[in-house]
Amino acid sequence: MIHVDNVSKIYNQGKREVTALSEISFTLNDRESLLIMGKSGSGKSTLLHLIAGLERVSSGRIYLGKREITALKDRELTLLRREKIGIIFQLFNLLENLTVSENIALPLILARKTSSYIKREVERVMELVDLRDRANHRTGELSGGEMQRVAIGRAIIKKSEIILADEPTGNLDSKTGKKILSLISHLVKENGSSLIIVTHDVKATSLCKKQMTLKDGRQV
């Protein structure tokens, strides 16, 4: 369960303040999906960053299950993220000097899984995201859609409780986009994860039971 309680985020840029989010509240139960919509600059990515614990709220609280993540120290947040959260963000965060299979394996290496388990799971996930023939390519040498699929593979390999996806089909042709959306929904079902997805892609509406629109940082 994800519970966001009256959360606001104000960025200070010198003397100028930007209110990126204002008094956001919602609850997402286990296995539920939430679609977030809104114009550019409305606060969508900021909200995902706060839930991922990559940035700090200005006020309010966020709970993952019973744990209040807004009360955790940086070190605890890193561990929590590693364990429970799969992140598919706009700027992939892939390590471009590692190969496709190394990038996908990374969460399991960090979790100190055995090498035979890692090998098996990497094979399985690369099949799912259709990247078997790119296994030994460095991610810096891939197309945008291929990188997106590596990011998805890396997010799902650890069977995260929560998947946060920020425009996962942005910059993709509609056929590849469709494939990626159905891949995400398949994985969410298979792993029983909760999903929060930011997208302008109308095809995603059927995928999510709950929807939320942001306007200038507020829920409308």
Ligand SMILES: Nc1ncnc2c1ncn2[C@@H]1O[C@H](COP(=O)(O)OP(=O)(O)OP(=O)(O)O)[C@@H](O)[C@H]1O
């Ligand atoms: N690090 C930052 N410092 C200052 N202001 C920021 C920062 N990050 C975001 N903002 C501001 O906060 C507001 C919300 O940004 P955010 O990235 O959440 O929008 P978004 O809805 O994801 O937009 P897009 O659809 O273009 O990705 C914007 O006005 C943006 O300029």
Ligand SMILES: [Mg+2]
């Ligand atoms: Mg954004």
